[in-house]
Amino acid sequence: xxxxxxxxxxxxxxxxxxxxxxxxxxxxxxxxxxxxxxxxxxxxxxxxxxxxxxxxxxxxxxxxxxxxxxxxxxxxxxxxxxxxxxxxxxxxxxxxxxxxxxxxxxxxxxxxxxxxxxxxxxxxxxxxxxxxxxxxxxxxxxxxxxxxxxxxxxxxxxxxxxxxxxxxxxxxxxxxxxxxxxxxxxxxxxxxxxxxxxxxxxxxxxxxxxxxxxxxxxxxxxxxxxxxxxxxxxxxxxxxxxxxxxxxxxxxxxxxxxxxxxxxxxxxxxxxxxxxxxxxxxxxxxxxxxxxx
Amino acid sequence: xxxxxxxxxxxxxxxxxxxxxxxxxxxxxxxxxxxxxxxxxxxxxxxxxxxxxxxxxxxxxxxxxxxxxxxxxxxxxxxxxxxxxxxxxxxxxxxxxxxxxxxxxxxxxxxxxxxxxxxxxxxxxxxxxxxxxxxxxxxxxxxxxxxxxxxxxxxxxxxxxxxxxxxxxxxxxxxxxxxxxxxxxxxxxxxxxxxxxxxxxxxxxxxxxxxxxxxxxxxxxxxxxxxxxxxxxxxxxxxxxxxxxxxxxxxxxxxxxxxxxxxxxxxxxxxxxxxxxxxxxxxxxxxxxxxxxxxxxxxxxxxxxxxxxxxxxxxxxxxxxxxxxxxxxxxxxxxxxxxxxxxxxxxxxxxxxxxxxxxxxxxxxxxxxxxxxxxxxxxxxxxxxxxxxxxxxxxxxxxxxxxxxxxxxxxxxxxxxxxxxxxxxxxxxxxxxxxxxxxxxxxxxxxxxxxxxxxxxxxxxxxxxxxxxxxxxxxxxxxxxxxxxxxxxxxx
Numbered sequence: 001x002x003x004x005x006x007x008x009x010x011x012x013x014x015x016x017x018x019x020x021x022x023x024x025x026x027x028x029x030x031x032x033x034x035x036x037x038x039x040x041x042x043x044x045x046x047x048x049x050x051x052x053x054x055x056x057x058x059x060x061x062x063x064x065x066x067x068x069x070x071x072x073x074x075x076x077x078x079x080x081x082x083x084x085x086x087x088x089x090x091x092x093x094x095x096x097x098x099x100x101x102x103x104x105x106x107x108x109x110x111x112x113x114x115x116x117x118x119x120x121x122x123x124x125x126x127x128x129x130x131x132x133x134x135x136x137x138x139x140x141x142x143x144x145x146x147x148x149x150x151x152x153x154x155x156x157x158x159x160x161x162x163x164x165x166x167x168x169x170x171x172x173x174x175x176x177x178x179x180x181x182x183x184x185x186x187x188x189x190x191x192x193x194x195x196x197x198x199x200x201x202x203x204x205x206x207x208x209x210x211x212x213x214x215x216x217x218x219x220x221x222x223x224x225x226x227x228x229x230x231x232x233x234x235x236x237x238x239x240x241x242x243x244x245x246x247x248x249x250x251x252x253x254x255x256x257x258x259x260x261x262x263x264x265x266x267x268x269x270x271x272x273x274x275x276x277x278x279x280x281x282x283x284x285x286x287x288x289x290x291x292x293x
Numbered sequence: 294x295x296x297x298x299x300x301x302x303x304x305x306x307x308x309x310x311x312x313x314x315x316x317x318x319x320x321x322x323x324x325x326x327x328x329x330x331x332x333x334x335x336x337x338x339x340x341x342x343x344x345x346x347x348x349x350x351x352x353x354x355x356x357x358x359x360x361x362x363x364x365x366x367x368x369x370x371x372x373x374x375x376x377x378x379x380x381x382x383x384x385x386x387x388x389x390x391x392x393x394x395x396x397x398x399x400x401x402x403x404x405x406x407x408x409x410x411x412x413x414x415x416x417x418x419x420x421x422x423x424x425x426x427x428x429x430x431x432x433x434x435x436x437x438x439x440x441x442x443x444x445x446x447x448x449x450x451x452x453x454x455x456x457x458x459x460x461x462x463x464x465x466x467x468x469x470x471x472x473x474x475x476x477x478x479x480x481x482x483x484x485x486x487x488x489x490x491x492x493x494x495x496x497x498x499x500x501x502x503x504x505x506x507x508x509x510x511x512x513x514x515x516x517x518x519x520x521x522x523x524x525x526x527x528x529x530x531x532x533x534x535x536x537x538x539x540x541x542x543x544x545x546x547x548x549x550x551x552x553x554x555x556x557x558x559x560x561x562x563x564x565x566x567x568x569x570x571x572x573x574x575x576x577x578x579x580x581x582x583x584x585x586x587x588x589x590x591x592x593x594x595x596x597x598x599x600x601x602x603x604x605x606x607x608x609x610x611x612x613x614x615x616x617x618x619x620x621x622x623x624x625x626x627x628x629x630x631x632x633x634x635x636x637x638x639x640x641x642x643x644x645x646x647x648x649x650x651x652x653x654x655x656x657x658x659x660x661x662x663x664x665x666x667x668x669x670x671x672x673x674x675x676x677x678x679x680x681x682x683x684x685x686x687x688x689x690x691x692x693x694x695x696x697x698x699x700x701x702x703x704x705x706x707x708x709x710x711x712x713x714x715x716x717x718x719x720x721x722x723x724x725x726x727x728x729x730x731x732x733x734x735x736x737x738x739x740x741x742x743x744x745x746x747x748x749x750x751x752x753x754x755x756x757x758x759x760x761x762x763x764x765x766x767x768x769x770x771x772x773x774x775x776x777x778x779x780x781x782x783x784x785x
Binding site: 069196264266269 | 528531532535674675677680682684685686687712737740741744755756757782783
């Protein structure tokens with residue numbers, strides 16, 4: 001019997017102890033001031049966004065001046081919003097937009113990542129209709145030889161200075177250019193020119209039969225700028241991009257003739273007119289270069 | 294014991310004598326870059342070594358530099374011209390990444406090209422650093438010109454593929470990490486390229502070998518550089534092309550086939566030379582492009598897109614440019630192989646895999662610059678970025694290439710040459726010659742053409758795909774220094 005009472009005492013002691021422990025635990029477990037037992041709150045222990053997005057783009061105009069390609073060069077971003085400043089928007093990685101007309105548009109790219117970090121880049125796009133390239137004819141200095149001193153603008157470095165004339169029927173206006181029959185003189189003038197365009201050089205010329213036994217010839221050329229200091233036909237010919245040769249005949253000695261040389265300026269920004277003669281006296285006047293599109 | 298002090302004196306004497314050079318001989322069996330170059334002849338052998346770096350090693354080992362042999366992966370395969378035999382937008386292999394425009398910085402072909410071509414830069418710099426051993430100033434100028442041509446060639450390819458790059462214009466030591474890993478802007482890289490090519494043009498280069506630098510090669514390359522600048526210098530490009538044209542030293546082959554199978558012909562201005570059946574001097578790309586004897590997945594196969602373009606606009610260039618893969622003749626999807634570089638001209642018989650020699654040891658030269666390119670660059674320079682031109686000279690140069698392809702000089706002559714027509718002509722003339730990517734970029738057509746091509750094939754194109762990623766290996770190496778290399782936009 002005694003053992004049964006002892007057993008009861010023992011069991012009730014253990015039960016009480018367990019109860020006290022449960023009560024104790026249930027009281028303390030609800031106490032948030034104990035750090036070890038606190039719940040992890042969302043965002044706790046998370047790292048800051050070490051690589052936030054950086055928005056950036058490049059814009060290139062297409063052959064249609066209103067349409068631009070936008071190349072996205074942002075970093076660390078996943079989502080994009082393009083605002084083209086004309087009411088159009090898009091969300092692709094790269095952008096393309098056709099603007100309604102000329103003007104300045106504020107194009108904005110908002111780049112964001114999945115943490116909601118944003119970066120904004122803005123660029124002003126100036127939409128301007130490109131000028132149709134206007135080709136201007138080269139400007140010649142004293143192309144009409146109206147005054148004797150004007151011949152000095154036509155000095156060739158490798159021959160004597162040309163002459164001018166007032167012989168009736170051999171010029172237009174007040175005076176004209178002249179090369180004596182000994183071939184010792186020439187006319188040469190450089191000018192600036194638009195590359196790769198078509199032009200025509202127009203002028204008047206006439207040959208005079210001073211030497212009955214010789215057949216005179218006159219050469220008019222468009223040449224690349226020459227740097228030779230003495231006459232060298234091979235160099236002149238290799239630098240000619242167009243030329244015309246006029247031979248003494250009943251026609252060329254009869255009256256002032258119209259001369260024309262058609263040429264393409266090629267890969268040159270500077271060219272020159274060169275005229276020289278052989279075996280008889282030659283006259284030239286009224287140079288003009290026209291655009292020939 | 295009285296001899297002891299004499300013995301000590303003799304021993305002490307030995308100590309002094311032993312400090313002579315006899316115990317530190319110059320190793321006669323080892324050659325290093327520090328002691329090798331002592332004469333002009335030796336420097337010339339080093340110069341040939343620069344070409345060897347471009348040529349690359351004939352193998353499939355991804356750890357070896359393959360130079361220009363693997364160039365098609367990073368150029369042609371990234372365009373609408375070629376793909377693997379079975380294009381797959383999900384293919385994450387190295388080749389698959391390139392064809393689907395989804396390249397990772399760890400891509401082996403990208404890393405291989407980067408190290409290969411910086412190896413060219415390094416070897417050229419070694420030559421330039423040892424120029425003082427050449428006593429003859431004319432010869433020194435020619436060697437300098439050749440080394441600078443090669444450095445410019447390597448940098449021009451690198452800058453177009455990777456954008457901003459480290460500027461290495463001398464031999465640097467491993468500790469100079471700042472130079473090694475600092476990317477400078479493309480405009481500074483182009484400054485070096487232009488000055489190197491100008492030196493090459495004026496350096497009195499020999500014209501003996503088409504597989505080595507010549508004046509015309511430097512002029513042609515510089516013309517292309519001028520056309521490739523952000524602000525192109527069209528007039529200079531035109532002048533350079535005209536110098537080559539007016540020199541009358543080069544002409545188109547009347548038969549298009551001979552351009553590729555008659556080596557060093559009149560049309561070739563610069564090619565990388567290979568020899569057949571010699572492991573060290575041959576190339577493997579010819580075999581790689583035929584999957585019966587090359588890469589099992591079949592690489593650099595012509596797309597149906599380029600086949601259609603050649604059929605419609607290529608004239609008689611069709612059969613020389615591509616053929617149907619014989620392995621698909623007996624069933625399976627019809628696929629097309631490049632026909633311009635069959636191993637030594639051997640087509641592999643009716644099944645495309647029967648060869649007398651080893652197709653993996655092919656001797657076909659790799660053409661870098663040929664006269665047709667000069668003619669079409671001439672037209673491009675005159676067009677000068679405009680949509681069209683009526684200029685006679687531009688149309689003449691364009692028509693010279695077209696007439697060789699079988700078109701009529703009069704009835705097929707356009708009244709105006711458009712930018713689109715010129716780009717198309719370049720595509721069918723230079724298909725599979727690694728021009729397409731650079732042409733698309735230069736003509737400002739890459740974004741529209743490649744995004745349309747990507748959409749049609751289930752790939753995804755963004756404008757940042759036009760530059761390759763800096764190889765991850767380089768970025769990892771840079772992390773251990775103070776200068777961390779920046780990756781290109783669009784890559785992580």
